[in-house]
Amino acid sequence: MAARQMASFASHDTGTLYLVPTPIGNLDDMTFRAVKTLKAVDLIAAEDTRNTQKLLNHFEIETKQISFHEHNTQARIPELLERLKQGESIAQVSDAGMPSISDPGKELVKAAIDAEIPVVPLPGANAALTALIASGIEPQPFMFYGFLPRKASEQRTALQALAEARQAVIFYESPYRVAKTLTTIREIFGERQAVLARELTKKFEEFIRGSLSDLIDYATASARGEFVIIVAPGEKKVPTPSEVPIDSQVQTQIDAGLRPNDAIKAVAKANGLKRQQVYNTFHGIKEDQ
Structure with missing residues (x-):
């Protein structure tokens, strides 16, 4: 199949799909361009309309919303594509951070590209990179994984595949599972330096740096807020x-x-x-x- 190329800002007969990052905690991280875009589009496709409405109210944005989340993705895409084809422009947002990064979005992006509808990404907040640059762990190269599978056997399989990576690996985890996940990582990766980042950009932002064992002790005693886990590269072959x-x-x-x-x-x-x-x-x- 021949490669297709489309300039995002070229003239076209359809609307445009804008991918708009939202703050991961601090509302001051909302960019001028993001606010301008959300005011200008015809519709905002939001992961959680109630959560996004708080953001819209703060910035006095009156654009209409429509829900677009993991449970209604397949049903909603045809409707959104039709509106785009009719010339409406849509901004897609998740609850926090960048659409498609451990959040809904990728299916709509692919469908828009297949329909030759322009897709315009806006730069903005992202928890993984925010944590990485302040972690103290060598930032390049790195691998972003996101949330590991919840099922223990599937999680172990995923970690075995990553165990010999020669780069930092970034995970997301909830406070309810972070201690158990860190324990499994240590079991499969061996002892390594790692960092926990929590409450990024918020008042109680915190970085916990040390060995995986140190982080397990911390997480077992106190684990509140969403976590970014960054594990340093392995220095030797992990035994099978x-x-x-x-x-x-x-x-x-x-x-x-x-x-x-x-x-x-x-x-x-x-x-x-x-x-x-x-x-x-x-x-x-x-x-x-």
């Missing part, structure tokens, strides 16, 4: 499960919060061994010859 003694694997799982029997079962599955074999090895029971 087969290279780590079975008893050590089981103990690591127990230290991470699993019950002994569950830890033995998980290690047996990961190594393709019988549960009884792992049980005997962990408890120092010699098998009959």
Whole structure:
């Protein structure tokens, strides 16, 4: 298929889809261009219209909103595309930060591009980069991952794929799961330097810097606000499960919060061994010859 190119500011018969970042905490981070754009468009597609209305009220923006979130994406896209084709311009916003970055947006962008509708991104606030530049960890190269899968097995698979990355890795996490997620990261990555950033741009903005173990202690004792986790690059090859003694694997799982029997079962599955074999090895029971 031939490559297609469209200048965002060239004359065209359709409307334009604007991707407008919103502040991640401090309303003073709203740009003049963002305010001007939200006032000028015909419609604002918002992740949460109630949340966005507070922003619009603050800046005296009277543009009409329509909801556009992860639960109505497929139903809403045809309607938004039709309005764009009829010449209306639409601004797409998420609750905080940039659309499409761990927020809704990417499906609408792709649909607009496929329909040859101009897509214009505005620069603005982003939690990952805001945290990275103040982290003290080497910022280049880096990998942004966002939220890890919630299911434990899927999370571990994702982290195994990242374990040997030779760059900083950035995650997002909620206060309810941050301690557990950090524990799993340490188990798979090994001990590394890392940073927790919370309440970015707000009154109680905080950076917690140290080893993963230090961060786990902090998160276990006190975890409030949304977190950005930045993990420094690994310095050596991370051992695969087969290279780590079975008893050590089981103990690591127990230290991470699993019950002994569950830890033995998980290690047996990961190594393709019988549960009884792992049980005997962990408890120092010699098998009959």
